[in-house]
Amino acid sequence: MNTMTLWHITGWEFAALAFAALLVGFSKTAVSGANTVSLAVFAAVLPARASTGVLLPILIAGDLLAVATYRRHAHWPTLWRLFPAVAAGVVVGTVFLIWADDAIVRTSIGAILLLMAGVTVWRRRTADTEEDPESVTTPSGRLKARSYGVLGGFTTMVANAGGPVMSMYLLSAGFRKLGFLGTSAFFFLIVNVSKLPFSAGLGLIDGRSLLLDLALVVFVVPGALFGKWAVHRINQRLFEQLVIAATVVGGLQLLLR
Numbered sequence: 001m002n003t004m005t006l007w008h009i010t011g012w013e014f015a016a017l018a019f020a021a022l023l024v025g026f027s028k029t030a031v032s033g034a035n036t037v038s039l040a041v042f043a044a045v046l047p048a049r050a051s052t053g054v055l056l057p058i059l060i061a062g063d064l065l066a067v068a069t070y071r072r073h074a075h076w077p078t079l080w081r082l083f084p085a086v087a088a089g090v091v092v093g094t095v096f097l098i099w100a101d102d103a104i105v106r107t108s109i110g111a112i113l114l115l116m117a118g119v120t121v122w123r124r125r126t127a128d129t130e131e132d133p134e135s136v137t138t139p140s141g142r143l144k145a146r147s148y149g150v151l152g153g154f155t156t157m158v159a160n161a162g163g164p165v166m167s168m169y170l171l172s173a174g175f176r177k178l179g180f181l182g183t184s185a186f187f188f189l190i191v192n193v194s195k196l197p198f199s200a201g202l203g204l205i206d207g208r209s210l211l212l213d214l215a216l217v218v219f220v221v222p223g224a225l226f227g228k229w230a231v232h233r234i235n236q237r238l239f240e241q242l243v244i245a246a247t248v249v250g251g252l253q254l255l256l257r
Helices: 003-007 011-029 036-045 048-073 076-099 102-126 133-137 139-159 162-172 177-201 207-231 236-256
Strands: none
Touching: 011 036, 011 048, 011 177, 011 207, 036 048, 036 236, 048 102, 048 177, 048 207, 076 102, 076 139, 076 162, 076 177, 102 139, 102 236, 139 162, 139 177, 162 177, 162 236
């Protein structure tokens, strides 16, 4: 990674990155999946591959704040069933990054996000009743968890874009707002921390990228605080619509860039 480019950003570019960091905090405590906009901003200001290494520590900071806020609402049976599949997806994503160029990465992730959003909307319109999160214990629930887990691990490793995939899974499993946020908080904290050695090994994280992170991470905190305030003022239906909309926007911006 040519990290020297990280030192050549202008004041306006730094402001854009700061706004994206603030949005990370908001997405972690309010509307999961909204940080796909942050992904787009980082990739626009920095070299695309380098941007994933810079963004990862910012995401971890947001995850820590989300866990501190919603730790009591996590649904651990779902998490335990997701992790093995996610680990497989991370490995596949690492191999994919070794040979794939930026265009292939963007197209692949964008297509996956739009597909997941479409499937979720269709499932929610055709379902007679909401599923219970415990449905992950059924054969169909386990298959769905594994499928989404592999996709989530792949997309989070390749482009830090696992949030929308897992958002679609948690919505399709019938999670309510706080359970959704608590479960996703622990999920992404564990997954993102586990990605650090892979990203460092690929040269996506080094001392210079971490110094830029140090300058940006302070903006995550006000975003998280605003998200914590806003989430209690958003009803369940609007919450779900915002999550799906953020996923569609993220998928489109990756395909159209």
